[in-house]
Amino acid sequence: MRKFLLHYLLPRIAQYLTVIFIGITVTFIIPRLSPTDPVEAQVSMILSSGSAVDPEAIEHMRQALTEMYGLSGSPLEQYIAFWGRLLRGDLGPSLSTFPTPVTRLIGQALPWTLGLMLTAVILSWIIGNVLGALASYYPKSKLIYAIDLMSQAVRPIPYYVVALVLLVVFAYLIPIFPFSGAYPVGTRPSLTPSFVLIYLKHSALPALTLILVGFGGWFIGMKSLTSNIISEDYVVYAETTGIKERKILTQYVMRNAMLPQITGLGLSLGTVFSGALIMEVVFQYPGMGMLTLQAIFRNDYSLIMGIAIYSIIGVATSVFLMDLIYPLFDPRVRYQ
Amino acid sequence: MSNYPKTRREFLKQAAMFVAGATLASCAPATTTQAPPQGEATQPAAAQPSGAGDEEIQPGVLRRECLILEDPTGTATPADDFNRWRPGTRTYSTGLQQLALDALWYIDPDAGVNGVWDNAVAAEKPIYNEDFTTMTVKLRQGLYWSDGVEFTAEDLYYTVDVQMKNDGWSYTGQFRGNIESMEMPDKYTVVFHLKAPNSRFHSFFTVRWGACFMMPKHVFEKQEDPLAYKFNPPVSLGAYTLKDFDPNGNWFLWQRRDDWQRTSLGLLGEPKVKYAMYIAPGPSDKRVIAQMEHKLDVIHDITPEGRITLAQKSPSSIGWFKSFPWAHPDPTLPAVIYNNEKPGLDKREVRWALTLAIDIVRVAMASYKGAATISAIHVPPTGMYPKYYFEPLEDWLKNFTIKVGGQDYKPFDPDACNRIAEEARKTLGDLVPTDPAEIRKSLGAGWWKYDLKAAEQLMLDAGMKRGSDGKWKLPDGSDWKVPMMSMNQSNPTMNRCASMVAECWSEFGVDTMLDARDNPWDIMSLGEYSANLAWTIETWGGHPDLFFFLSSWHSKFYQPSGTRASGSNSMRWKNPELDRIIESIQKLDFDDPKGIELGQEFIKLAAQEMPITPLMAYNVFTVCDTTYFTGYPTAEDPYTDPVPNWANTKYMFIKIKPKA
Numbered sequence: 001m002r003k004f005l006l007h008y009l010l011p012r013i014a015q016y017l018t019v020i021f022i023g024i025t026v027t028f029i030i031p032r033l034s035p036t037d038p039v040e041a042q043v044s045m046i047l048s049s050g051s052a053v054d055p056e057a058i059e060h061m062r063q064a065l066t067e068m069y070g071l072s073g074s075p076l077e078q079y080i081a082f083w084g085r086l087l088r089g090d091l092g093p094s095l096s097t098f099p100t101p102v103t104r105l106i107g108q109a110l111p112w113t114l115g116l117m118l119t120a121v122i123l124s125w126i127i128g129n130v131l132g133a134l135a136s137y138y139p140k141s142k143l144i145y146a147i148d149l150m151s152q153a154v155r156p157i158p159y160y161v162v163a164l165v166l167l168v169v170f171a172y173l174i175p176i177f178p179f180s181g182a183y184p185v186g187t188r189p190s191l192t193p194s195f196v197l198i199y200l201k202h203s204a205l206p207a208l209t210l211i212l213v214g215f216g217g218w219f220i221g222m223k224s225l226t227s228n229i230i231s232e233d234y235v236v237y238a239e240t241t242g243i244k245e246r247k248i249l250t251q252y253v254m255r256n257a258m259l260p261q262i263t264g265l266g267l268s269l270g271t272v273f274s275g276a277l278i279m280e281v282v283f284q285y286p287g288m289g290m291l292t293l294q295a296i297f298r299n300d301y302s303l304i305m306g307i308a309i310y311s312i313i314g315v316a317t318s319v320f321l322m323d324l325i326y327p328l329f330d331p332r333v334r335y336q
Numbered sequence: 337m338s339n340y341p342k343t344r345r346e347f348l349k350q351a352a353m354f355v356a357g358a359t360l361a362s363c364a365p366a367t368t369t370q371a372p373p374q375g376e377a378t379q380p381a382a383a384q385p386s387g388a389g390d391e392e393i394q395p396g397v398l399r400r401e402c403l404i405l406e407d408p409t410g411t412a413t414p415a416d417d418f419n420r421w422r423p424g425t426r427t428y429s430t431g432l433q434q435l436a437l438d439a440l441w442y443i444d445p446d447a448g449v450n451g452v453w454d455n456a457v458a459a460e461k462p463i464y465n466e467d468f469t470t471m472t473v474k475l476r477q478g479l480y481w482s483d484g485v486e487f488t489a490e491d492l493y494y495t496v497d498v499q500m501k502n503d504g505w506s507y508t509g510q511f512r513g514n515i516e517s518m519e520m521p522d523k524y525t526v527v528f529h530l531k532a533p534n535s536r537f538h539s540f541f542t543v544r545w546g547a548c549f550m551m552p553k554h555v556f557e558k559q560e561d562p563l564a565y566k567f568n569p570p571v572s573l574g575a576y577t578l579k580d581f582d583p584n585g586n587w588f589l590w591q592r593r594d595d596w597q598r599t600s601l602g603l604l605g606e607p608k609v610k611y612a613m614y615i616a617p618g619p620s621d622k623r624v625i626a627q628m629e630h631k632l633d634v635i636h637d638i639t640p641e642g643r644i645t646l647a648q649k650s651p652s653s654i655g656w657f658k659s660f661p662w663a664h665p666d667p668t669l670p671a672v673i674y675n676n677e678k679p680g681l682d683k684r685e686v687r688w689a690l691t692l693a694i695d696i697v698r699v700a701m702a703s704y705k706g707a708a709t710i711s712a713i714h715v716p717p718t719g720m721y722p723k724y725y726f727e728p729l730e731d732w733l734k735n736f737t738i739k740v741g742g743q744d745y746k747p748f749d750p751d752a753c754n755r756i757a758e759e760a761r762k763t764l765g766d767l768v769p770t771d772p773a774e775i776r777k778s779l780g781a782g783w784w785k786y787d788l789k790a791a792e793q794l795m796l797d798a799g800m801k802r803g804s805d806g807k808w809k810l811p812d813g814s815d816w817k818v819p820m821m822s823m824n825q826s827n828p829t830m831n832r833c834a835s836m837v838a839e840c841w842s843e844f845g846v847d848t849m850l851d852a853r854d855n856p857w858d859i860m861s862l863g864e865y866s867a868n869l870a871w872t873i874e875t876w877g878g879h880p881d882l883f884f885f886l887s888s889w890h891s892k893f894y895q896p897s898g899t900r901a902s903g904s905n906s907m908r909w910k911n912p913e914l915d916r917i918i919e920s921i922q923k924l925d926f927d928d929p930k931g932i933e934l935g936q937e938f939i940k941l942a943a944q945e946m947p948i949t950p951l952m953a954y955n956v957f958t959v960c961d962t963t964y965f966t967g968y969p970t971a972e973d974p975y976t977d978p979v980p981n982w983a984n985t986k987y988m989f990i991k992i993k994p995k996a
Contacts, residue, residue: 040858040900042423057509058902064503065423098424099564100414108413108584172625180622185404185587185615185631186393188580284618286584290411297854 009324016320023312024086024305028079031301038095038299039065069095071301082305091306096298102306105291110273110310112182113287116203117272120210125265127211128218133254135219136226137245148219155216163209163282170205177205180284206283210276218261225257232256259330266322270315273307389964389996393613394580394589400964400996402611403989405634405980406623407431407588410616415585418567418578420549421499423506428546429981430588431614435576435989436482437549438600440473440492440541442984445667445719445877446974449604449987452720452878456600457487457550457573459524462538464925468530471537475524480598482572485554489526493518494553496528504563507548510540535922536883543983544667544876544884549573574986575601576612587615605990609965612989614980627653627961634968634980635959639828640705643957647767652963656978657778657971660760660768661707664978665718665953667877669711670830672820672837672949673860673868676908677897680800680808680816681866687946688738689794690818690867692747693844694837695786697755699951700779703833706760706768709953710752710780714942715935716953717780719877724932725939726781733782736943741793750782777971780952788844807847817847821859821868824852833951834869860906863897872904872948877977882935883921890918909947917941967992 042065043058066072070081070092085092091102131151135144154162171179178184182202189195229235230253238248277289288307295303326333389400412426419425420432440458448454455461457479463472479487499505500512514537516529530537540548552571559565569578576590590612596602617623617632624642626632628650638646643662646653655662672690674681681687700708711717712733715725737744757775761768769775799811810816818841822834831852841848848867853859860868873885888903891910895901901908921934942948958978960968969978969988976987 037858040861041855057507057513060509060512061423062900064508068504096424097414097417097426098422100417105413112584179625180618181586182584185582185613186397186589187582189583281619284586284616284622286411286586291413294413 012320012323016316019316020312023316024309025079027305027308027312028082029075031299031304032075034299037071038069038301039071041096041298041300042098069093069098071095086309091309092302094295094300094303094306096294096300096303102302105303106288106306106310109286109288109291112285113272113276113289115199116207116279116285116287117210117276118269120207120214121265121268121272123207124211124214125218125261125268128215129222129254129258129261131215132219132222133226133249133257136223137230137249137253148223151216151219154212155220157213159209159213160278160282162213163206163279166205166209166212167282178202182285203285206279206285210279218264221264222254222257222261225260226253229253229256255330259326259333262326262329263319263322266318267315270318271311273310273314393611397579397589397611400994401609402589402613403609403633403965403992404613404615404631405431406617406632406636407614408636408981412585412588412616414566415581415583415588416566416568418570419563419565420567421495421505421507421551422563423504426585427588429614430581430585431576431578431590431612432570432588433546433549433983434574434614434980434985435590435612436570436572436574436578437983438479438573439543439547439549439983440475441538442543442987443876443879444975444984444987445544445977445982446969447720448878449975449990452876454604454987456543458541462926464535464537468533468535468537470530471528473526473528473541475526476600476603477524478598479573479600480595481552481554482577482593482595483552483555485552485571487550487573488523489520490523491550491553492526493520494557495548495551496526498551498556498562499548502563507540510548533923535925536881536887538926539884545982545984547983549983573599575599575607575989579611585616587613589613601986601990604987607989608967608993609989610994627959630961630963633961633963633965634978635957636980637956637958640703640707640957643707643959644705644764644767646959650961652961653959654962654968654970655957655959656969660764661704661709661778661955662959663704663707663709663955663957665709665716665955666977666979667716667718667721667875668871668954669714669716669873669875670833670869670871670951670954671714671873672951673870673872673907674948675863675866675897675906676910676947677863678866679810680798681818683798684945685794685798686800687949688747689791689798689800690841690846691784691946691949692787692791692794693846694784694840694949696752696783696951697759697786698840699833699836700756701759702836703829704952704955706756706764706779707955707957708756708780708951709778709955710756710783711950711952712748712781712783712943713939714873714948714950715875715882715939716873716877718953719875720880721875721877722777722781724880725936728932729936729939730781732940733943736940738944739797740790741797745790747784747787747790748782749785752783753779753781784949786840791844802845806845808845815847818866819851820848821851821853821856821865823856823870824854826854829955830869837869861900863895863899863901863906863908868906869951871954872906873950874904879926880932880935881921881926882931882938883918886914886918886921886938889914891915907947909945911941911945913941914938962995964995965992966995 039062043061093099094102094105131147135148138144170177178201183189183198235248235252238252273288277293279285280287280289292307295307389398391399393399393402407429409426409429412430417425418427418432420428420437438457440456442454442456444452457476459474459476475489481487496511496518499507500515514530514534516531519527550573555571556562575596576592579589579591581588592607592610596607601607617626620638620642623632623635623638624645627635656664674687676682696710700706700710709717715721717726733748736748737746753775756779757768795808801809801813803809808816820834820838823830825831835850838848838850856868856870859865860870876884885904889905893902894910897908917934917938921931924931956979960978969976975991977984
């Protein structure tokens with residue numbers, strides 16, 4: 001145990017923290033290299049509102065907003081102040097919707113993203129892996145062949161095309177699903193059975209599009225992984241001993257092919273924090289994608305940082321956890 | 337014996353159960369922690385259109401009683417922040433500034449209900465002393481906030497005082513720069529003593545889309561930090577109050593006040609719309625489909641293609657004009673804005689050459705499918721401006737000359753609008769009017785000639801040279817590039833417009849390319865561009881005063897490229913004659929008819945100098961569905977602007993009525 005701690009866990013934790021530190025630092029720098037700045041975006045918004053503005057007042061407006069948004073010091077001073085706040089769990093106020101805290105905006109968008117994206121990623125992972133293994137193990141099955149063909153056909157089509165086609169077909173021409181949003185106009189979200197039903201109905205089509213486009217990658221990956229394994233000696237031996245096909249497929253073939261797929265799942269789960277922008281735009285689904293887009297358009301440093309921090313920590317943590325739990329999935333893996 | 341307290345299988349099972357539980361918990365959608373702001377608690381309502389409007393938008397809110405309008409801001413986050421006086425609030429056009437807030441005065445961008453000027457919460461027009469150093473405001477009596485407190489001079493005084501004395505408010509700079517002191521001689525009067533003469537001080541309180549709205553003193557003064565206060569629920573001075581809203585910012589439902597008679601709108605008539613809901617309906621195609629399904633009564637704007645679809649497939653949809661071009665021309669003037677400091681573009685002849693190298697017919701077709709209201713002069717051809725400026729200057733325009741190759745040359749082409757109509761007719765057939773008067777009213781009163789020969793001569797007059805590659809060079813023979821900046825696909829009409837201008841210039845031998853940006857405004861303000869398709873001219877629409885945009889064009893506010901422009905002089909135009917005109921306007925009373933004469937002088941000067949090339953009005957394809965409601969403003973009954981994010985659209989609510 002001591003060996004595990006000193007030689008594996010502590011170095012991995014150090015690596016994990018370093019990745020997060022570098023990621024956050026880079027995210028701090030990049031928006032500040034942009035030619036636009038949040039103060040100017042705010043001033044432009046006031047000027048473009050079409051109301052009367054005194055030219056002499058504009059400079060005062062700029063100075064006051066710069067001061068208020070905490071952008072008046074040097075980049076280094078801002079950087080130090082930022083880490084001071086971050087270590088206290090404070091991501092600061094959003095600059096484009098000042099003084100609303102960044103954590104509040106993210107907290108409002110994140111559940112919608114997690115609800116849909118986690119479901120879609122996990123379902124596409126399960127479907128892709130199961131079908132991929134079946135395709136490899138039963139290469140002569142016509143049904144599996146048809147699914148294989150479909151996944152190959154859908155995969156190269158850009159997501160927005162698939163999403164728009166399904167939206168037009170299933171929400172307009174054959175109106176089975178609602179046209180947009182996570183719930184109808186006039187409805188307030190609540191944790192009631194009736195709202196959950198409404199929500200499921202609204203999120204079904206977006207989820208379907210994500211699964212349709214997403215499962216192909218897992219399908220191909222699993223198919224190629226298992227196609228090597230089915231010719232391994234231990235699989236041939238198992239077949240000759242009369243072990244049931246189902247058991248061979250699940251416990252001999254799939255299980256041995258799972259490790260890289262689990263790594264992939266970990267990475268995918270980490271990225272759900274940044275949302276699925278195109279899906280959110282096409283289906284007008286609330287979530288992190290739209291929030292990210294708004295933050296970038298308005299050059300809202302704080303919000304960009306906040307979203308990036310969630311994403312960086314999400315991906316780094318997923319990979320870190322996957323590293324730690326490999327032995328649980330594959331008993332052959334040991335840290336010694 | 338195992339080294340671990342659990343077997344691998346046991347651990348996996350328990351971990352799987354834990355993850356499943358946590359996932360289910362995290363999947364639960366957000367709930368609001370706050371009860372609906374006003375009105376009863378609400379429950380989800382599944383609405384199915386029945387055609388009669390009997391379905392409920394919310395319990396007790398029938399579709400046929402609820403006008404549904406588009407809020408072009410989209411999803412408004414944070415949805416619970418209604419502090420309109422703080423920069424950054426996103427809920428301004430969710431009905432807040434249209435239905436709940438009120439201001440001293442309104443100027444209509446069109447004809448207005450009772451003329452273009454409306455004394456809203458003010459009892460009369462602003463009263464200035466002789467040298468414009470004091471402005472007295474007399475307020476109406478008998479107006480009440482929705483919580484029953486009377487609106488008085490205390491509110492106006494507080495609105496100005498809190499913004500003037502504290503940093504960070506939208507009008508801090510304006511008030512601090514202008515006001516020396518204030519006094520409140522009685523309950524309904526406030527006197528502003530100004531630091532310097534300013535005959536347009538009332539502009540800050542006069543709504544043209546927005547303005548400084550009144551704050552309820554009795555609400556804000558109780559807050560520890562009024563700037564951070566969210567003003568939720570908003571206490572209304574308008575005829576409606578907030579009934580409910582989506583915590584995710586996709587819809588806001590307003591209900592007519594029982595005491596609407598005690599509001600300024602109520603003085604003009606009864607608001608016949610019981611409920612109004614502002615929604616974020618998504619991209620153009622979705623808005624079109626929503627209106628075809630009668631789920632969206634007022635579309636703010638859609639693509640020209642979307643408008644044509646509605647014209648062909650939705651008989652209940654109406655626009656500003658009965659037929660082509662349908663759109664409402666906003667009092668904003670999209671133009672080719674030159675950086676007048678860049679080599680080449682600093683010469684009047686070159687700017688004129690670039691103007692004559694633009695084929696306005698192709699530009700109108702590319703941008704608006706022909707549904708553009710073109711303008712040759714430097715004010716938008718909208719609202720009352722045809723009467724104030726276009727008609728009086730028609731003869732002047734026809735005889736206006738510039739020097740081309742030392743000869744007088746008449747650049748005006750009164751027939752341009754007819755050629756646009758003819759071109760549009762090829763694809764839209766009978767939808768395009770044939771009556772010349774109708775064409776002139778809707779498509780504009782002409783533009784500048786498309787004359788490459790004259791343009792060529794003007795370039796030579798300016799000393800520009802043709803290179804061996806056919807491209808124009810600077811007088812010293814060096815390369816001359818004029819990238820055409822524009823908004824990207826976030827504004828498809830302007831993007832396509834810029835693209836066609838660039839194509840015209842390219843054919844003329846200008847080394848140009850389309851440079852589409854997310855945010856060209858900031859770059860334009862810094863002067864780091866050559867040409868940009870955007871706007872620097874916005875007017876009142878209904879009132880002829882041009883000081884609205886000219887104020888920042890005086891040379892005392894001039895900022896060279898590299899420094900942010902003060903106000904809208906992003907083209908960096910400096911001219912002593914322009915200064916004289918601006919100073920003369922500033923010395924006049926707002927309503928002095930001499931203001932129009934000076935405005936015409938400005939137009940003549942701008943035509944000579946061509947600091948920017950005016951193109952057309954900013955046409956907004958606002959479309960209204962007559963299935964459940966009638967009485968929308970149109971070109972025949974232009975009582976206000978139908979574009980629903982304008983605060984001026986409050987006047988629609990006394991004219992629109994349920995069809996039932």
